[in-house]
Amino acid sequence: MPRLNKLLSPRFLLKSFLFVTITYTIFVSTTTLFRQPTIKQYKKLLNQQIKHQFNQWYYNILASDYQLDTNKQFLKDVEVIREANLLSDDKNQLWDIKPDLNVPLSVELPEYLTHADSLKPIIQPFDPRLTLSVYYQYIEMNLQQQQQEENLKLPFHWSDWLDLSKLHKYIFNPVKYDLCSSMFNISGKAELIEGSKIFNISTYCEFKPNSVLGYNITHPSGAQTRPNRELLGKSYLYSAAPSPRKLIFLTNESSYQFEVQDYQVNNVNNSILYNDMIQEIANPSKVNVLDSYQSLVRSHPPSSSQNSDHQPLTSQTLHLPESLFSVDAPALVQELKQTPVEELSMMDRHFLETLEFSIGCFSPPKYFAEAKFLKKIKDHWMGEHYDWRFYNGLIIGKDEQAIVLHRLVKNYLNFARENGIITWIAHGSLLSWYWNGIAFPWDTDIDVQMPISELYKLGRYFNQSLVIENVGDSYNQFDGMGRYFIDVGSTITHRRKGNGNNNIDARFIDIDTGLYIDITGLALTTEPAPSRYDNFIEMDPFKKKFIMLNSKPNQLNHKVKNEQLKVYNCRNNHFSSYDELSPLVLTLVENQLSYIPSNFINILNDEYNMGSLSKKTYRGYTYLNNFRIWCKTSALSGFTRTTSKLINKHAKSEYELLKVNKLSIDDHLSLLTDNNIFKEWFKTMNFTNYHNLELKEIINKNFHKAGKLLDEYRKKYKLGNGLRPDYFINLIMFDNSRYDYLMQANDLVKLQKMYNNNNKKSQ
The missing domain is CATH 1.10.287 (Helix Hairpins)
Known part of the structure; x- marks a missing residue:
């Protein structure tokens, strides 16, 4: 009954x-x-x-x-839970949602940086608060002296820009061992290297007993052990890696862009420790990174680019000219060659060299090198998601992973938009946007696409540049200190898969960790288009006849066919049609302005199938529709009242997991007593609510209404701000040893004295 x-x-x-x-x-x-x-x-x-x-x-x-966002009683109960969670937060998990949060942005300088007669260590600790403060003040001082922005060149050494502390014991030790043979050469360990591709030690490591490290890493190493993996990248950056060609300091409106002095040379004398930057900015005893940033922006706002191709992208819909998907590389080479040498910029000269190499290269070697581990090592595949130069330990599956990926997409989208580069999120990143506008918690990288002409623009004007995050937001509050390296491959004229070595055209790399965004260009090519597009030819007799007239017997002209279909592909043979892509629609991705293809559902269905747009369980995660977040299914156990028997670690039935979204309001309150769930929902609830409203309008092609929603959101909330904390600030909140820069610097001075005394005794 x-x-x-x-x-x-x-x-x-x-x-x-x-x-x-x-x-x-x-x-x-x-x-x-x-x-x-x-x-x-x-x-x-x-x-x-x-x-x-x-x-x-x-x-x-x-x-x-339950419409929890507007349920007054629920929101009152949430505040009670928030206070209780904060009181019991022994592990400091909720530090970035504390109402009285005071972010530590100041650094006290050690004596050796302010007094010439003080003992100076041969290397100093890394802290982006110090580095960015010094650079902002140095730039401001030079611009005040009427120096033009385009004429100012900045000194650079990698030790100022990322953590190389793992090298300190080798730098300080006066006795230099042959680590090439004793540590990095693993060729004799047959059981360990079985099934892995390793390189001969002589191809990437030189024993140099008279150098600071005692050895020199010159190239990627192939598969390696985990301990070696970190040392190899840091060693390369310290002593061999060329500097970036440009430093690009983002702001909320535009950016400062400066060429780097001696960018082809790696010289530690260009570091803050040895150059005169601090002395030139009046020897401050203390610096504050936000104050330094704001002072520069107020006194010398960044000048807008005079190049019309680099103007910020702001329109609600972006109709793509078909010409963006085709570039005549040989003609561009001739154009650059015919330009007087004195009129070619440094970036133009390098771009010309890259194009000439690419056109003349028929079987290109692999350009990008990842932090590959030996296959005998558990979870060896994880290394593939890090650039080998910037690998700083595994963070996949940790809280830091979500922080880094969020900051990557934030700064890539801001950089591209401010510089007029047309791009959009793709593949799994586009699918995660569909769900709640935020990356899936299991994602390990981000994918974006752009027309081939935009890839050329990225390579010509920004290749080998270091992009620095805007430290302050438009509300005069701290935003972040991320640093990202732009690396464009050496064979971008190749638009077929070929030997498969270079499916990725470019990367936007987080230098704190080595995680990256994969960038691929779409172009009109000779690759056969997928059969899903054939109906469009069959139903158009004129197109069909035109293709046959331009093809040889039994040899279809695929380029002509693709041209008639208006379909474009990357080097990994992912195809999209013009009608699927254009117009691009302005949206928010993780609270950042971005564009997406207007017919994204077609693209996602072809790549993943329709179930991917609806199924709420995947890889041990369940989508909580009332919170609009993905949560580990196992984490739901024990936090529910009415249906707890249905939600347990052994729940395998899809029907059982579907019932998770039948939870009561009390169950949702119970879930929020978990700090991880509470923090994720609390930080994202306003954004994901907006995303749901916007998604409905975009699906129905109501782009104008979507634009109005965006305007309303902009008035209420801090559009563009990070939903997750700055990576470095998050680290120091959990590690007191990183908090006090002066303490770290003084420790290195003591270490220097100890080695100096030992040397005197041995003499």
């Missing part, structure tokens, strides 16, 4: 009615519309829409929608 009552409940009857309605719609659509041959080309699109509707219904049939 209870079961009968349940079946006759109004809620069940309503859902049954909806099911019948959708089923009838599918039947009518497939039996009437598809009879007409004139609209066969729309069959796929209609099928997608029907599948999407049905999947949404199926996966939401057991879901509740």
Whole structure:
């Protein structure tokens, strides 16, 4: 009887009615519309829409929608939970949501930087608060002296910009051992290296007993052990890696861009420890990175680019000219060659060299090198997600991973938009945007695409540049200190997969960790397009005839076909059509302005299938629709009251997991007693609510309404601010030894004295 009552409940009857309605719609659509041959080309699109509707219904049939964002009682209860969580937060997990948060942004300088007669260590600790403060003040001082921005060149050494502390014991030790043979050469360890590709030690390591390190790392090493992996990259940066060609300091409006002095030379004398930057800025005893940033921006706002191609992108919809997907590389080479040498910028000269190399290279070697581990090592695949130069230990699966990926996308999108580079998120990053506008918690990298002409722009004007995050936001508050290296491959004229070594065209790399964004260019090529586009040719006799006239017997001209189809692909053969991409639509990705393809559902269906847009369980995670976040399914156990028996570590049935979204309001309050769940929801709730509203308008092609929603959101919330904390500040909040720069510097001075005394005794 209870079961009968349940079946006759109004809620069940309503859902049954909806099911019948959708089923009838599918039947009518497939039996009437598809009879007409004139609209066969729309069959796929209609099928997608029907599948999407049905999947949404199926996966939401057991879901509740409590509108928690506007539930006053719920929000009152949340405040009580927040206070309780903060009081019991022994591990400091919630430091960045404390109401009285005071971010430590000041650094006291050691004596050796302010007094010439003080003992100076041969290397100093890394702290971005110090580095950025000094650079901002140095730039401001030079601009005040009427020096033009384009004429100012800045000194640089990698030791000022990332953590090289793992090298300190080798730098301080006066006795230099042959680490090439004793540590890095693993060729004799047969059991360890089995199945791995390792390189001969002579190709990447030189024993140099008279150098600071005692050895020199010159190239990537192939697969290595975990301890060696970190040392190799840091050693290369300290003594061999060239400096960036440009430093790009982002602001909230534009950016400062400066060439680097002696960028092809690696010389520690260019570091703050040895150059005269601090002396030139009046020997401050203490610096504050936010104050230094704000002082520069107030006194000398960054000048807007005079190049029309580099103007910021702001329009709600961006219609892409088809010409963006085709570049005549040989013609561009001739144009650059015919330009007088004195009129070519440093970046132009390097770009010309790259193009000439690319055109003349027929079987390109692999350009990017990852931090590969030996295959015998557990989870060796993780190393593939880090650039070998900047690898700083594994953070995949840790809280830092989400922080770094969030900051990567924040700063890439800001950099691209401010410099007029057309780009959009792609693949898994586009799919995660669809769900709640935020990266999936299991993602290990980010994917973006751009037209081939924009890839050329990135390579010509910004290759080998270091991008520095805007330290302050538009509300005069601290934002972040991330640093990101732009690296464009050496064979971008190659638009076919070829030997498969270079499917990725460029990377935007976080130098704190080595995690990166993969950048690929889409171009009109000779690669055969997928069969999913064939209907568009079959239904257009003029296009079909034109293709046949321009093809040889039994040899289809794929470039002509692709041109008629208006389809473009990257070097890994991911295809998209012009109609799927254009117009691009302005949206927010992780609270940052970004563009997405207007017909993203077509793209996602072709790449992942329609289920990916609806299924709420994946890789041990469950999507909580009332919180709009992905949560570890195992973390739900023990936090619910009404359905706790259904949610446990052993729940395998999809039907069981679907019932997670049937939780009561009390269950949701109970879930918020978990610090991780509370923090994720609390930091993202306003943004994800906006995303849900915006998504409906974009799906229905109401781009104007989506623009209005964006304007409203901009008025209420801090658009563009990070949803997650700065990586370095997060580190020092959990590690007191990093908090006090002066203490670290003085420790190195003591170490220097100890080695100096030992040397005197030995003499």
